[in-house]
Amino acid sequence: MGVQESVQKPLDRLSEALNAEMEAVNALIRDRMSSEHAPRIPEVTAHLIEAGGKRLRPMLTLAAARIMGYAGPFHIHLAATVEFIHTATLLHDDVVDESRQRRGRPTANLLWDNKSSVLVGDYLFARSFQLMVEPANLRTLEILSNAAATIAEGEVLQLTAAQDLRTDEGVYLKVVRGKTAALFSAATEVGGVIAGAGPDQVRALFDYGDALGIAFQIVDDLLDYGGATETTGKNVGDDFRERKLTLPVIKAVARATPEERAFWSRTIETGDQQNGDLDHALFLLARHGAMEAARADALRWSATAKAALARLPAHPIRDMLSDMADFVVSRVA
Amino acid sequence: MGVQESVQKPLDRLSEALNAEMEAVNALIRDRMSSEHAPRIPEVTAHLIEAGGKRLRPMLTLAAARIMGYAGPFHIHLAATVEFIHTATLLHDDVVDESRQRRGRPTANLLWDNKSSVLVGDYLFARSFQLMVEPANLRTLEILSNAAATIAEGEVLQLTAAQDLRTDEGVYLKVVRGKTAALFSAATEVGGVIAGAGPDQVRALFDYGDALGIAFQIVDDLLDYGGATETTGKNVGDDFRERKLTLPVIKAVARATPEERAFWSRTIETGDQQNGDLDHALFLLARHGAMEAARADALRWSATAKAALARLPAHPIRDMLSDMADFVVSRVA
Numbered sequence: 001m002g003v004q005e006s007v008q009k010p011l012d013r014l015s016e017a018l019n020a021e022m023e024a025v026n027a028l029i030r031d032r033m034s035s036e037h038a039p040r041i042p043e044v045t046a047h048l049i050e051a052g053g054k055r056l057r058p059m060l061t062l063a064a065a066r067i068m069g070y071a072g073p074f075h076i077h078l079a080a081t082v083e084f085i086h087t088a089t090l091l092h093d094d095v096v097d098e099s100r101q102r103r104g105r106p107t108a109n110l111l112w113d114n115k116s117s118v119l120v121g122d123y124l125f126a127r128s129f130q131l132m133v134e135p136a137n138l139r140t141l142e143i144l145s146n147a148a149a150t151i152a153e154g155e156v157l158q159l160t161a162a163q164d165l166r167t168d169e170g171v172y173l174k175v176v177r178g179k180t181a182a183l184f185s186a187a188t189e190v191g192g193v194i195a196g197a198g199p200d201q202v203r204a205l206f207d208y209g210d211a212l213g214i215a216f217q218i219v220d221d222l223l224d225y226g227g228a229t230e231t232t233g234k235n236v237g238d239d240f241r242e243r244k245l246t247l248p249v250i251k252a253v254a255r256a257t258p259e260e261r262a263f264w265s266r267t268i269e270t271g272d273q274q275n276g277d278l279d280h281a282l283f284l285l286a287r288h289g290a291m292e293a294a295r296a297d298a299l300r301w302s303a304t305a306k307a308a309l310a311r312l313p314a315h316p317i318r319d320m321l322s323d324m325a326d327f328v329v330s331r332v333a
Numbered sequence: 334m335g336v337q338e339s340v341q342k343p344l345d346r347l348s349e350a351l352n353a354e355m356e357a358v359n360a361l362i363r364d365r366m367s368s369e370h371a372p373r374i375p376e377v378t379a380h381l382i383e384a385g386g387k388r389l390r391p392m393l394t395l396a397a398a399r400i401m402g403y404a405g406p407f408h409i410h411l412a413a414t415v416e417f418i419h420t421a422t423l424l425h426d427d428v429v430d431e432s433r434q435r436r437g438r439p440t441a442n443l444l445w446d447n448k449s450s451v452l453v454g455d456y457l458f459a460r461s462f463q464l465m466v467e468p469a470n471l472r473t474l475e476i477l478s479n480a481a482a483t484i485a486e487g488e489v490l491q492l493t494a495a496q497d498l499r500t501d502e503g504v505y506l507k508v509v510r511g512k513t514a515a516l517f518s519a520a521t522e523v524g525g526v527i528a529g530a531g532p533d534q535v536r537a538l539f540d541y542g543d544a545l546g547i548a549f550q551i552v553d554d555l556l557d558y559g560g561a562t563e564t565t566g567k568n569v570g571d572d573f574r575e576r577k578l579t580l581p582v583i584k585a586v587a588r589a590t591p592e593e594r595a596f597w598s599r600t601i602e603t604g605d606q607q608n609g610d611l612d613h614a615l616f617l618l619a620r621h622g623a624m625e626a627a628r629a630d631a632l633r634w635s636a637t638a639k640a641a642l643a644r645l646p647a648h649p650i651r652d653m654l655s656d657m658a659d660f661v662v663s664r665v666a
Contacts, residue, residue: 037507038490092455096448115429115492118451122425123485125455129462129478136471145462152456157371159448174370 010324011054017317018062021076025058028080032127044108044120048087057187058083060321064191064205067315074135074194078144082187084128085148089155089183091121096155097242140190147186154178162244163269165253165261172250173214181213204311208321211305215328218298221246222332225285237278243268247297249281251290260284295332302329343657344387350650351395354409358391361413365460377441377453381420390520391416393654397524397538400648407468407527414477415520417461422484422516424454429488430575473523480519487511495577496602498586498594505583506547514546537644541654544638548661551631554579555665558618570611576601580630582614584623593617628665635662 015022033049035041058079065075093099094107095117101107109117125148132144158175161167188209192202224239225248239246245253245268253264263280266272285291305325309318348355366382368374391412398408426432427440428450434440442450458481465477491508494500521542525535557572558581572579578586578601586597596613599605618624638658642651 035486035489038486038493040489040493041486092451096451114447116489118425118429119485119488119492121455122458123482123489125458126478126481126485130475130482133471133474133478138466138469141466141474142463145459145466148459149456149463152452152459153368153371153374155452156368156373156449156456159452160371160373 010320010327011056011059014059014063014317014320014324015055017320018059018066021062021066021072021079022055022059024076025055025062025079025083028076028131029083032080032084032131033124035123040112040116041120041123044091044112044116045087045124047105047108047111048090048102049083055083057086057183060184060187060209061191063317063321064188065195066191066317067312067321068192068195068197068201068205069313070191070195074137075191077131077134078140078190078194079187081128081131081144082183082190084124084131085144085151086183088121088124088128089151091117091124093155095121096159135194137194139193143186143190143193147182150178150182152178154182163271164245165265165269167245167250168254169247169250172245172247176214176217177210180217181210184213184216185209201312204308207308208305208325211301211308212325212328215298215301215305215325218247218294218301219329219332221248222291222294222298225282226291226332237281240267240278240281241273243271247294248285248290251293252284252288255288255290256284298329298332302326343653343660344389344392347392347396347650347653347657348388350653351392351399354395354399354405354412355388355392357409358388358395358412358416361409361464362416365413365417365464366457368456373445373449374453374456377424377445377449378420378457380438380441380444381423381435382416388416390419390516393517393520393542394524396650396654397521398528399524399650400645400654401525401528401530401534401538402646403524403528407470408524410464410467411473411477411523411527412520414461414465415516415523417457417464418477418481418484419516421454421457421461422488424450424457426488428454429492468527470527472526476519476523476526480515483511483515485511487515496604497578498598498602500578500583501587502580502583505578505580509547509550510543513550514543517546517549518542534645537641540641541638541658544634544641545658545661548631548634548638548658551580551627551634552662552665554581555624555627555631558615559624559665570614573600573611573614574606576604580627581618581623584626585618585621588621588623589617631662631665635659 029049033042033045061079061082062075090102091108094102095109095114098109099107100110107117108120128148129145132141154175155178157171158179161171161175185206186209188205189202192205197205221239224246225236240249249264249268253261256264263284267277267281302325306322309322309325312318362382366375366378394412394415395408423435424441427435428442428447431442432440433443440450441453461481462478465474487508488511490504491512494504494508518539519542521538522535525538530538554572557579558569573582582597582601586594589597596617600610600614635658639655642655642658645651
């Protein structure tokens, strides 16, 4: 994750078009992240929720509902639900990854402690479930509770898969659908369902969110080995140092000589990294065209996302979602 | 928590009476704790779920539904939901408390790692929400999602309150309702709601679960300062060593001389404990009658639980619940 920056421009236009509804979402989030009894809760959530996230996921819900002609009010609750699930996930991710920075600020686990991050994350999960019950729509409840399970399953799968050279592109896709795409696709799908869209259009909205999320994550993987620090807020090679088997590496491993495989095994599986290893990793990625191949995948997913939109009614918001699919991959195209 | 042992006898009779339904709950739990993609999930959950917990909470749901004449099938889903929420909470509690043993076995965070416990706990939370959606009953959804939020809020409150001498009995009750009683009362309440019980009877079921949960926790607090290791599986003084402000200490602090207050401040707030401090703590508890006062509270809550049952139809299961309220406090009575 952490690639929100890459969609800033179309997202700004979406923000403008959906401004009044997004204000309502923000007000609902502020209202529900409070706690009468435990002041630690609003402290931690305010730190994260007000840290300037782009609110991409709730925006997707609002956009889908608008395209399908929904007048409200429950897309607001669903959008806030999606953001709460996302925020809870971030709190727990930072504990699991022992992260020290997010969105350019110290993480909650660093400012407070792991305990607070675990328990406040649980509180936000519970709050998200309270919120998703309010529209009294069983289909959106199913979609969102299924998404929450897929996210958690993807995170656990990543624990074991990320440092195992046997992880292939099929497993990678499952992890990415879990950690990123499941919430994107749930966000767009529930926007359609609450608007009463038919099954074909709901499916198109799901497909858009799914493909956009996957393209997002692949671009994130690519930028880690090639992006400049100023644009991404990350350092080149962070994933390598953290021994994460991302798509470019999976492709390079699939094409590795025995000697190269031993290199990946030492650096990723064993975690025995030395000076010069990152440069050698970059050399191997280049030798096997792994970056180009991953880039082609990202472009393909972006095209899939746009093709899904063609199955929806014409709408200015639909065009902005299409531009977003272009924008996501523009930094690696 | 950790006081399930104290209700074994009436619970055994309940188990027998509700055996067929409990088998259905166990089968549903086994089915839903699996994961096609992430083998770490069933490993961790099996370790905990099959470790011989007494399944008290799901039994309360089954008992309430039976008393109110419900024939099924959705009390099974609700009972499994309650157990999943409980199990997810235990996984996260053990991370937060850095526990090494639960139910006489090494904890999941010790056998695997904190990461697995956090993420598998999240998975079980999400699974619990999927399960609670299935009965398609909005009222039970509200009750269970509200309970999940109350639990998380109580846990966060405990983080800051447990080592703060300003914590009074009012705050203590909020923490206990969160960490223990909220799931008890939700368990009995949803059993009544799914059975179509009227508001007065639903309220009686809630009151029983609430009072039983509070009595439970107070007994747990008492046994920590007075119970033998063989009966409780805990060591005398664990709460003191972990600097937890439990009910007997709160009562002793309220009656403390300035000198005594300095002792509690040093040992609980600052955590600077020396040889002989536990003995002195026990002496102060005795001097101010703190154990007796807490015991009287437990007995009062047990009586409240039984009084609530009188508002329900006569039923052999109702009598077993009454015996359980007696049994909970029998070890300190």
